[in-house]
Amino acid sequence: MVDPNNQRLAEFLANVDVVTYEFEHLPVQLVREIEQHKPVYPSSRAIEVCQNRVEEKALFDRLGIPTAAYRIVESAEQLEAAARELGCPVVAKSVTEGYDGKGQAVLKQPEQAQEAWNSIGHSQLVVEEFVDFVREVSMIAVRGRDGEVVFYPMAENQHVDGILRYSVAPLPDLDASVQKTADSYIRALLNELDYVGVLALELFQTRDGSLLANEMAPRVHNSGHWTMDGAVTSQFENHLRAIQGLPLGSTQAIAPTCMVNVIGREGDNAAILALDDSHLHRYDKAERAGRKLAHINILAPNHAELLEKVRACQALLPEAPPPV
Structure with missing residues (x-):
């Protein structure tokens, strides 16, 4: 049971109907205790698996999801x-x-x-x-309390020093069978965990086109931030819909979109916002090396124009690597 002497937690539980979280590195036992009083989505089981790479690998193996x-x-x-x-x-x-x-x-x-x-x-x-991959990709999917599942278009991600810098979706050169395979992998995870909310699955696409699972995250995900401006319903809205038992919204992409992470130092925000169809989302954090300070969503009619606009944006950010 929740410690009755923990007044702040008791007050919190008295004022909410459902509990969710933005970061999975939480004490699992605390989440289990909260589950005795209020619904928690995603569940403590999802946190437990995603906190431990051995458990995560075992789950992938059990479900037949290939890994390195x-x-x-x-x-x-x-x-x-x-x-x-x-x-x-x-x-x-x-x-x-x-x-x-x-x-x-x-x-x-x-x-x-x-x-x-x-x-x-x-x-x-x-x-x-070590995986000889052609690109890193991710899947964002949402499962409702009634078991309904919806999938966002696969995104391609560019990391530098382990930190995500760019995500692009949808992908113009993606074979429909690859998207279908990724959908089946993440659906299997959602159903196995009786999951509610947004789940992210990061994968490698190899030279023969196959997918290898890397890791998953039981929450809204940085590689899904493009959905805030580039999809009919953002991952954030769909997460809230899911945990409240509401119908899930459309995951259709509005236009080719690139999410640009602002890392360490902010750039010329006025010039960035002057770029056509660019959207800046600041986190109001102090500048610090390696810290995610904001992200910018850039939309364009096609991927060639999108790349031009992303390069223009990159030139306005002091520490941004070139997109590839």
């Missing part, structure tokens, strides 16, 4: 052995607490195992075969 080959290790010696078995380069990741590139190391040779183990500083790691 991986090993679970509990020492530097096991890490070195896994690197030799999988073949370098490999990526070592902390089992818990890793996001935006944190808690990770790339081993270019097995002899780097001790250094990588020490730098990550966790007692258990997941070691993944």
Whole structure:
């Protein structure tokens, strides 16, 4: 039960009908206790899986969702052995607490195992075969309390140093069968977890066109922020609809859209807003290296014009890498 001495939590629960969250790194036991009093969407089970890469990999395996080959290790010696078995380069990741590139190391040779183990500083790691991908993509889907599921168009994502910089959707060169496959993967996850709300699934698309699951997030997702201006119904609105048991809105894209993350330092906001069909969403945060301060959604009639506008926007941001 919730600690009766926790007055702030008791007051919170007395004033809400349903509970949701914006970040999955929460104490699972606390969420379970809240579930004894109020509906929590997504559930504590979803948080538990998404907080732990071992559980997440096991879920992918159980549902037949392909991933990169991986090993679970509990020492530097096991890490070195896994690197030799999988073949370098490999990526070592902390089992818990890793996001935006944190808690990770790339081993270019097995002899780097001790250094990588020490730098990550966790007692258990997941070691993944390095994926020779052509692009990183993500799926955003929503499941209602009645089991209804809707899917947003797949987005292509560009990361730099583990931080998302650009997301583009919909994709002009995407084979319909690839979207259908991604839909089936995320639908399986939603149904298995009896999920309610927005779920994000990050994937790699390989050179043969196949998809490999990387990780999932039980919340509205940075790679879905393009939906705020580029889709009929944003991921935020659909999340709120889902957890309240309301009908889900259309996920159709309005136009080719690129979401540009503003990282570390803000740019010339007036000039950015002067770009045709650009939309700035600021977070009112102090500037700091690596911090997400805002995002800009840019729409265009076609992808060629979109790329031109994104390049113009990038020139107005002091630390933005060029889009590719």
